[in-house]
Amino acid sequence: MTQDGITSSNSASDGAPTCTRMPAYFLAHGAGPCFFMEWTQGPRDTWTRLGAWLQSMESDAGQRPRAIVVISAHWEAHPLRVNGQHRSGLLYDYGGFPAHTYELQYPAPGSQELARRVQALLVAQGLSCDADDERGLDHGVFIPLMLAYPAADIPVVQLSLHPSLDPEAHQAMGRALAPLREEGVLLLGSGMSYHNRVNTEPGAEQMALGFDQWLQDAVCQHTGDARARQLNAWLDAPGARRAHPREEHLLPLMVIAGASEGDAARASFCEPIGNIPVSCFRFGV
Numbered sequence: 001m002t003q004d005g006i007t008s009s010n011s012a013s014d015g016a017p018t019c020t021r022m023p024a025y026f027l028a029h030g031a032g033p034c035f036f037m038e039w040t041q042g043p044r045d046t047w048t049r050l051g052a053w054l055q056s057m058e059s060d061a062g063q064r065p066r067a068i069v070v071i072s073a074h075w076e077a078h079p080l081r082v083n084g085q086h087r088s089g090l091l092y093d094y095g096g097f098p099a100h101t102y103e104l105q106y107p108a109p110g111s112q113e114l115a116r117r118v119q120a121l122l123v124a125q126g127l128s129c130d131a132d133d134e135r136g137l138d139h140g141v142f143i144p145l146m147l148a149y150p151a152a153d154i155p156v157v158q159l160s161l162h163p164s165l166d167p168e169a170h171q172a173m174g175r176a177l178a179p180l181r182e183e184g185v186l187l188l189g190s191g192m193s194y195h196n197r198v199n200t201e202p203g204a205e206q207m208a209l210g211f212d213q214w215l216q217d218a219v220c221q222h223t224g225d226a227r228a229r230q231l232n233a234w235l236d237a238p239g240a241r242r243a244h245p246r247e248e249h250l251l252p253l254m255v256i257a258g259a260s261e262g263d264a265a266r267a268s269f270c271e272p273i274g275n276i277p278v279s280c281f282r283f284g285v
Helices: 048-055 057-061 112-124 139-148 167-183 204-220 224-232 251-258
Strands: 024-028 067-076 080-083 129-132 156-161 185-191 265-273 276-283
Touching: 024 251, 048 057, 048 139, 048 265, 048 276, 057 139, 067 112, 067 139, 067 167, 067 251, 080 112, 112 129, 112 156, 112 167, 139 156, 139 185, 156 167, 156 251, 167 185, 167 224, 167 251, 185 251, 204 224, 204 265, 204 276, 224 251, 251 276
Parallel strands: 024 185, 067 156, 067 185, 080 129
Antiparallel strands: 024 276, 080 156, 265 276
């Protein structure tokens, strides 16, 4: 056990089992603090099934991660930044929700050791990355983790997206981070497979279904270079720009796909939220 709570995956000297390769996930993090309030912007059970899926992630992963690295749609920085605090605060980066949702807590430890490891892996692949000692965890991190790992006893590190929004560059980030999966670190991409809250045009539901079907095919029917080519060309998908007027909520998927090039993937959640299909993916089935 190191000083900031990370147990080595290569040593069993303390009697703990060594880690096997972790799966990686792209998850939908919902709308603000939607899982922790009475939802009034649609049916009360709008987010119930997604919340239940997030609660199942700990058992689905198959083993306890020694740490978690999250790439959220809600942080972009040039150069890339990784938070390296001993314990991060929270950013309540949503508005218009009940007062109690600005008092939610997720007191997970951070890990300076893991933050340095993330930096080193990225820099080794020619990707600049700075440490951030001030920023807290945004809601794309703490909201899903409150459901998936409610004990808040696993070190959490957040890595930013790059504001270029380049899908190939974000897959390169994932490839750089791939060794972490062999070290017992759970990689999570937190966004939404569909992110257009104002798309009320005629045919919006059918368009969303077409995009979701394309996305499931791109992710689940391909691996390696073939999947990378599909995702790099996501703008050619049916309804792509209507599904993602700006692609920051899709890019965490690119990072996770890059970290999982040789892995099969499956849609471990695919349900309509409202009338729009939303998908989450597990890599390493």
